[in-house]
Amino acid sequence: MTTQAIAIGERVKRGVFRPCLETIPTSTIIGCLREHFGLEGAVAIGFFDSGTYQKRLFTYAPFDSVIGTAKLPLTLEYLAPQKVGKEITAQVYVTATPEARSSFAKGEVRVVAMGALRSKGFGRCQLQFVEEVQPGRKVGYLRGSLRETDAPAFGIDPERDVVRPVYGYLFRPDSYHIGGRYERALTAGTILDGPDFLMDEEAYPYDR
Amino acid sequence: MKTSNQKPYIAELHDIGKLADTEALKKAGLEISGHTYHNFDFKQLGIPPPISPSWWGQWSDSIKSLVAVSGLPSGITDEGRAYVMLTKIADTIAACVSRPWGEKGEDTEGVRPLWRPNFYNEMRQRGRSWAAFSTPDELKTMFDFIDRCESPQEFFEGYRDNLLLTAEDKSVPFNCIPLGTHLDLTGRIFRVLCHWSELVYQNSNALLEYDGQRIAAVIQAAGNRATDGENRGKWVFRLVACHIRFPQSLVRLQDLNVLRLRRQKIEEIIQNQKVDGDAERQAYAVLFHTDDYLCLFLPKETQLPLKQAMAPLTAEGFWLDYEELEAELNLLTSTGAGTRQQLVDRYGNRERVRERRYFELRHRSLWPELAEEVKTPLCDICQQRQGELHLKNQVSEWLCPMCSKMRNLGEPVRALSEWSESAVWLKVSLDQVLLLECLERLFGNYVDNGSGMANVAENDREALKEAFRPLAAQTEFVQQYHELLDAFQASLHSMNSIRDTVLYPIPEYKELAVILTDQTEIPFLALDSFLKLLIERFPECLEDCPIRLSASVSNIKFPYHAHWQFFEEQQEAGVIFDIQQPRVRRTKLRAQQFQALRKMLKRGKFSHFLHRLAAVESEAGELMSMIEALNRRQEFPQIQALMKDYGLTFSQILDFHRLTETDKRESTAHAQ
Numbered sequence: 001m002t003t004q005a006i007a008i009g010e011r012v013k014r015g016v017f018r019p020c021l022e023t024i025p026t027s028t029i030i031g032c033l034r035e036h037f038g039l040e041g042a043v044a045i046g047f048f049d050s051g052t053y054q055k056r057l058f059t060y061a062p063f064d065s066v067i068g069t070a071k072l073p074l075t076l077e078y079l080a081p082q083k084v085g086k087e088i089t090a091q092v093y094v095t096a097t098p099e100a101r102s103s104f105a106k107g108e109v110r111v112v113a114m115g116a117l118r119s120k121g122f123g124r125c126q127l128q129f130v131e132e133v134q135p136g137r138k139v140g141y142l143r144g145s146l147r148e149t150d151a152p153a154f155g156i157d158p159e160r161d162v163v164r165p166v167y168g169y170l171f172r173p174d175s176y177h178i179g180g181r182y183e184r185a186l187t188a189g190t191i192l193d194g195p196d197f198l199m200d201e202e203a204y205p206y207d208r
Numbered sequence: 209m210k211t212s213n214q215k216p217y218i219a220e221l222h223d224i225g226k227l228a229d230t231e232a233l234k235k236a237g238l239e240i241s242g243h244t245y246h247n248f249d250f251k252q253l254g255i256p257p258p259i260s261p262s263w264w265g266q267w268s269d270s271i272k273s274l275v276a277v278s279g280l281p282s283g284i285t286d287e288g289r290a291y292v293m294l295t296k297i298a299d300t301i302a303a304c305v306s307r308p309w310g311e312k313g314e315d316t317e318g319v320r321p322l323w324r325p326n327f328y329n330e331m332r333q334r335g336r337s338w339a340a341f342s343t344p345d346e347l348k349t350m351f352d353f354i355d356r357c358e359s360p361q362e363f364f365e366g367y368r369d370n371l372l373l374t375a376e377d378k379s380v381p382f383n384c385i386p387l388g389t390h391l392d393l394t395g396r397i398f399r400v401l402c403h404w405s406e407l408v409y410q411n412s413n414a415l416l417e418y419d420g421q422r423i424a425a426v427i428q429a430a431g432n433r434a435t436d437g438e439n440r441g442k443w444v445f446r447l448v449a450c451h452i453r454f455p456q457s458l459v460r461l462q463d464l465n466v467l468r469l470r471r472q473k474i475e476e477i478i479q480n481q482k483v484d485g486d487a488e489r490q491a492y493a494v495l496f497h498t499d500d501y502l503c504l505f506l507p508k509e510t511q512l513p514l515k516q517a518m519a520p521l522t523a524e525g526f527w528l529d530y531e532e533l534e535a536e537l538n539l540l541t542s543t544g545a546g547t548r549q550q551l552v553d554r555y556g557n558r559e560r561v562r563e564r565r566y567f568e569l570r571h572r573s574l575w576p577e578l579a580e581e582v583k584t585p586l587c588d589i590c591q592q593r594q595g596e597l598h599l600k601n602q603v604s605e606w607l608c609p610m611c612s613k614m615r616n617l618g619e620p621v622r623a624l625s626e627w628s629e630s631a632v633w634l635k636v637s638l639d640q641v642l643l644l645e646c647l648e649r650l651f652g653n654y655v656d657n658g659s660g661m662a663n664v665a666e667n668d669r670e671a672l673k674e675a676f677r678p679l680a681a682q683t684e685f686v687q688q689y690h691e692l693l694d695a696f697q698a699s700l701h702s703m704n705s706i707r708d709t710v711l712y713p714i715p716e717y718k719e720l721a722v723i724l725t726d727q728t729e730i731p732f733l734a735l736d737s738f739l740k741l742l743i744e745r746f747p748e749c750l751e752d753c754p755i756r757l758s759a760s761v762s763n764i765k766f767p768y769h770a771h772w773q774f775f776e777e778q779q780e781a782g783v784i785f786d787i788q789q790p791r792v793r794r795t796k797l798r799a800q801q802f803q804a805l806r807k808m809l810k811r812g813k814f815s816h817f818l819h820r821l822a823a824v825e826s827e828a829g830e831l832m833s834m835i836e837a838l839n840r841r842q843e844f845p846q847i848q849a850l851m852k853d854y855g856l857t858f859s860q861i862l863d864f865h866r867l868t869e870t871d872k873r874e875s876t877a878h879a880q
Contacts, residue, residue: 017770058789075791148580164529164573169582169591184584191571204545206571
């Protein structure tokens with residue numbers, strides 16, 4: 001996946017500063033695939049390639065149309081290309097369900113959108129199918145965030161394979177896509193036994 | 209421990225003889241051998257031997273079995289023999305988890321902390337000495353003290369200086385651990401062993417039973433060390449190193465109450481060690497702690513689940529990231545990964561280790577009860593529970609009951625909310641992982657270069673380095689760190705320019721302070737003072753120092769959570785100062801770099817030249833800016849020196865210069 005600017009917000013509220021993530025959580029990318037490809041059952045996760053992006057700040061004042069004034073200015077952190085004229089690149093992994101296989105053709109480039117401030121041009125991405133891979137397994141530190149209910153799709157049994165969880169919550173929209181609930185998720189730093197593409201560095205082989 | 213005759217048995221007193229200056233006493237005509245006095249001829253002093261149970265501790269090196277029949281103190285009961293043997297076990301564990309084993313160098317006088325080698329000499333120059341008992345009359349007071357001492361605290365308070373200045377072992381390189389630290393660990397472990405073991409009889413023989421395992425001798429309980437033999441120890445305990453984390457993002461001033469709450473809960477855990485409030489019976493031991501770290505000694509998980517011991521913290525929403533070693537007593541080391549590897553090397557593979565020995569090293573986390581699903585809206589602060597609407601000053605927030613309760617603990621400092629100008633947030637932190645790396649390096653240096661090590665062979669030195677167990681040194685370092693925080697606070701309060709403007713938002717939490725000031729020089733006076741104290745107390749560990757002072761300079765209205773995110777960033781070894789003006793500039797400095805910048809940038813006008821160099825660097829690269837600096841080295845020799853001798857970049861120099869400039873406008877213009 002490539003993009004020029006993207007802001008996938010960390011869920012930190014009540015501040016005038018909104019930090020952004022350096023990975024694409026399952027909740028964000030699954031929502032994107034459902035919106036653009038109609039994929040209901042596929043599970044996916046993504047990671048921006050280090051060295052292709054840098055963090056920048058964007059300050060804006062949201063407008064309150066009810067009282068007709070601007071609200072307190074917010075500063076949003078976003079990812080911008082590391083070098084002028086280049087793009088941010090990311091690797092997106094989608095479980096190879098029959099539905100997903102039929103949606104992607106090799107070499108085909110699809111334009112998708114995700115993250116915050118899409119109305120202001122952020123989050124416009126180009127997604128291109130590269131290849132189908134068979135991941136290896138290792139024990140290591142998780143480098144992204146995934147809902148526990150999405151973990152089995154990656155061959156992870158939360159009871160058996162998670163050595164040291166670090167929990168957070170990710171949103172799961174309801175079937176009408178107007179509401180939803182938060183689901184418990186495994187976040188960066190979790191030590192688990194799982195597919196190698198999910199891992200950052202290998203962890204010491206602790207006993208279970 | 210109270211014995212049946214109601215006199216206390218104080219395990220820590222078993223080594224009180226190490227505070228006696230044997231050479232001086234011999235010169236005074238007394239016949240003494242070793243540091244225990246169980247064979248001492250009391251006729252020499254004309255007094256009877258002590259009669260308190262604590263006196264039995266002198267036999268702790270002799271009574272290694274409950275079935276021993278000869279060489280026992282008169283009047284000792286089975287219960288007394290059990291205490292003495294448990295003292296021996298506790299002493300062994302305290303040594304096993306906390307210091308190295310191996311070939312010894314020469315004997316020396318006084319303690320030599322790894323991070324402050326000259327400590328004993330400094331104290332001696334101030335007229336203090338390690339020895340508490342140097343004359344026959346003083347030796348009489350030692351025996352009298354053994355008789356009348358009522359508690360370990362009385363011993364530690366009465367002989368505080370001597371216990372600090374005496375090494376647990378006089379030989380190089382073992383003399384890096386103060387006797388007081390070793391005895392403190394021994395006492396804590398002893399009380400846990402006492403609580404969990406029971407004196408039982410089998411065929412009228414006395415035995416000690418714990419977790420269904422009966423033992424009559426030290427070796428049966430503890431087993432062999434990983435490198436010594438293959439005896440399996442029957443008694444399994446745990447050593448747990450535990451980082452305490454909280455999920456809250458600090459948004460309002462009241463959210464700093466999470467720091468107060470964390471401290472209160474740690475105190476509660478320390479209090480809960482005592483079974484039914486009795487200090488002599490402990491279900492577990494907090495070996496040492498900081499505000500975000502606990503080191504614990506506990507029985508097996510099946511006897512006392514960690515969840516139960518840590519309930520005060522998890523019940524308030526804190527979560528724990530911990531490394532746990534559950535093993536036979538003699539395999540409990542503070543370097544679990546190294547011991548695990550030694551065992552695998554010895555037995556061939558992990559499964560064979562499991563067949564022969566009990567050793568489980570785990571990395572886990574302990575979380576409060578977290579629901580699998582949470583209905584919207586999520587709590588704005590912790591993001592782990594459903595929030596309820598709270599309205600304050602027309603601002604709506606969604607808070608869960610736990611975060612709401614935390615906010616209601618009070619407003620940390622009203623003066624902060626009334627201040628409207630610039631402020632400097634200061635946060636001191638100690639990274640335990642970096643500390644362990646630093647201690648290992650310091651010990652390695654001491655083994656290689658310490659005076660008194662010349663006669664130790666090269667391979668023995670390597671064995672010593674491999675056998676280093678840092679826990680006692682870590683305990684002592686943490687103690688010194690707490691003293692550094694106290695001294696820093698006292699230093700801030702003693703400076704006229706800072707005294708009235710420095711605040712500690714949570715008074716008992718000394719890692720976080722804020723200075724309300726518009727003058728850019730004032731925070732640097734605080735930083736100067738911190739560095740002076742650090743150099744005085746930890747002179748040998750500056751190059752990979754695990755202590756950091758972060759300073760964030762901004763308008764007081766700048767969001768707290770942005771400061772806190774900055775303070776929470778990963779520490780780097782040796783970076784002592786991390787200074788930022790949020791979203792404007794940031795610079796990380798080592799001790800020497802800070803000192804050089806303070807000295808060289810004090811005089812002279814560099815601003816325009818530094819800006820010029822920074823511009824050249826960003827446009828044409830570091831090489832071109834270096835050439836520019838070289839071209840004008842006659843005019844600005846300091847810049848070249850800072851770069852060449854102290855490894856500073858132009859950006860660092862410029863950022864530091866801008867941070868110290870007395871230009872109020874810029875420091876507030878960028879703040880929000």
